[in-house]
Amino acid sequence: MTVPKWNDPALKAGTMIKTALWLVSEVGEGNIFTKEQHRDAFPGIAQADRRLRDLRDFGWVIHTNSDDGALKPEEQRFVKTGLPVWQPGIRRSVAATTITAKQRQAVFAADDYQCVVCGIAGGESYPDALNDSAVLSISRRDVLLQGERVEVQLVTECKRCRAGTDGETSDVGRLLSDIRDLDDTERARLIRWMERGRRGATPLDRAWTAYRRLPAEMRGDVRRRLLG
Ligand SMILES: [Zn+2]
Structure with a gap:
């Protein structure tokens, strides 16, 4: 598909698309531009700055001087191209704010009804806060795919991971020593998760979440069969 020209008078598109x-x-990627240059390109557009920021929702990386100390206050750096927002359908697929019940179910099922970050199952208690149980929801995540392509994916996250803080102080030394204590298979699995930026379900997890999703009397039946 050919990329339209930003200043083509025949182009019917909003300021965000034209800005992209x-x-x-x-x-050009990697280069610096000033707010004035952007404003001059789109004279008379009151919200041009905001439309520029909107591009971040589509995986575009644009740094200001708060992200990059080398920039002056009036400068920004166009770091990386995101989704081709000028293509029909792209914006709708990302910007759809409502996720249908069917989509939610499909995402939960694909993630084995567990948080892709910490692995907790819905309704399960956090190991360090037994009276706090996990509520799963769907988040949009920019996922960097091979070939530097950013795609927005829907993933299952618990409320705690979604909030992004766990209130604990991090102890990297302790973490590294815990990782060294894992057996080789577990360590290899952990490294794969690190590379993918999300947790994957293990056979043990799948068995656990499948068990938890059974009705209570069937759970009892499974337990009796295993123990008896
Ligand atoms: Zn979580």
């Missing part, structure tokens, strides 16, 4: 095209053809 302007960045690609006039600024």
Whole structure:
């Protein structure tokens, strides 16, 4: 598909799309531009700055001087191209704010009804806070795929991981020593999770979540069969 020209008078597109095209053809990845240059490209557009920021929702990386100390306050750096927002359908697929019940079910099922970050199952208690049980929800995540392509994916996360803080102080030394204590298979699995940026379900997890999803009387039946 050919990329439209940002200043083509025939182009029917909003300022965000035109800004994306302007960045690609006039600024170029890795280069610096000023707010004034952007404003001059889109004269009379009151919310041009905001439309530029909107591109971040589509995986575009644009740094200001708070992200990159080498930049002056009026400068920004176009670090990386995101989704091709000028293509029909791309924006709708990402911007759809409502996730249907069917989609939610499909995402939960694909993630084995567990948080892709910490692995907790819905309704299960956190190991360090037994009266706090996990509520799973769906988050949008920018996932970097092979070939530097950013795709927004729906993933299952618990409320705690979604909030992004666990209130604990991190102890990297302790973590590294715990990782060294894992057996080779577990360590290899952990490294794969690190590379993918998300946890994968193990056969043990799958058995546990499948068990937890059974009705109470069937759970009792499974326990009796295993123990008896
Ligand atoms: Zn979690």
